[in-house]
Amino acid sequence: MDVQMQGSTRPRRALVAAALAAGVAISAPALAATEIQWWHAMTGALNDRLVGLAERFNQSQSDYKVTPVYKGSYPETMTAAIAASRAGNAPHIVQVFEVGTATMMAAKGAIVPVEKLMKDAGEKFDRRAYVPAVAGYYTSSRGEMLSFPFNSSTTVFYYNKDAFAKAGIDRVPETWPEVAAAAAKVKAAGALGCGYTTSWPSWVHMENFSAWHNTLLATENNGFGGTGARLLVQTPLFERHFTNLAQWSK
DSSP, rough: EEEEEHHHHHHHHHHHHHHHHHHHTTTOOOOOOOEEEEEEEHHHHHHHHHHHHHHHHHHHHHSSEEEEEESSHHHHHHHHHHHHHTTTTSSSEEEEEEGGGGHHHHHHEEOOOHHHHHOOOOOOGGGGGGGGHHHHBBBBBOOBBSSSEEEEOOOOOOOHHHHHHHHOOSSOOSSSHHHHHHHHHHHHTSSSSOSSOOOSSHIIIIIIIIHHTTOOHHHHHHTTTTTTTTTSSSSSSHHHHHHHHHHHHO
């Protein structure tokens, strides 16, 4: 997940200019804090944590006020931000899930690269402070970081200890063949209706699978080198894995 900066300063600059002009004729009240809209897709405990971050920042100074705004699911938040950008009323900051990174990269003029933002603001910024694999995902082919890594996702393998115990499995599987063997035992023991299942199959079994095996998923440096990328799934490694998945399903 990344936090991206939207280019929506023109209407607010116009508003400030109008206020300054009016101030010539009448005495102006004390300046209010500049509000910063932060659109996000967090719910539950994650929403509480995000709101807490904003509140901590707001309490640390009085010049700016960050206002978190929940805009729905990950796709809904990204779609809303793009639509608002096209209408000239984009949020200042928007949280975009990993899957939407390429979409935002292709939305010319919709975002301001954070590395440029920090440089223009005279703030120190070192992309080496981030986990290299995470920073690389949000960095252009020219080496410019486009967005701040915020809550980058990773795959997690869950297993049911009770089902494993009933099936006589005393060791957590560490390889795909071991997963298949354990799933078969769990199924045979009748502990669960399904021995193994997965969410986000293309992300888990293609993107993360290729990363773990240090092999490209697509040409053009996994698509970061250009829009002409083509999937590299017709390789012995992927064909073997997909064949295994099909056999396990049967």
